[in-house]
Amino acid sequence: MKRHGNQEESEQVSDRRQLIKAAGTAALGTTLVASALNNAAAADSIAGQYCMTIVYEYGPDVRFDFDYYENTHMPLIMRLYGDSISRFELRRGQPGADGSPPPYIATLNIYIADVEAFEAAAAEHQAGIRADVPKFTNATLTAQRDRVVAIAE
Helix, strand or coil: CCCCCCHHHHHHHHHHHHHHHHHHHHCECCECHHHHCCHHHHCCCCCCCEEEEEEEECCCCCCECHHHHHHHHHHHHHHHHHHHEEEEEEEECCCCCCCCCCCEEEEEEEEECEHHHHHHHHHHHHHHHHHHHHHCECCCEEEEEEECCCCCC
C-alpha cells in the first residue's frame, strides 16, 4: 500500500483509483475512457486495458543505449502514436540474486488507451520506427500484445 504525507493526499489518490476502476468498467468497445484522465490517474493501469510488451534479449555482445531510447526513440513513438498511448515504461534488466545476467537487457510496456488509433499509427509508422532500432540496440526483440486481467494493490 502506498503511504502519503497527509489525509487529503490519501483521499485524492483513493479518488483517482476509484475513477480509474470506474473508467475501466465504463469502457466501450476497445476505446478506454482512461485516456481522458489526468496524468496522475493515468499512471495506474486498469483491468481490461490493452498493452504491448517488448523485450530485448540480453547476450554477451548485446548493446542497448538507454539514453538514446529514453531521449530520442520514446519521444518519437509518443509523438507518432499520440493519445493512443496512455503510459510507456522502459525498464533495465537487473542481475539475478545469484549474480547471473538478466534474460532481457530491456523491457518495455506500452499501455494502449485507444486500440483503433494505436493500430492506425502502427500501420502508418511501424516501418520508420523499426528503422530506428539499430541506432540503440543490436538485441533480438520479441513483442507481445497483452490485456490486463487483474490488479492487486
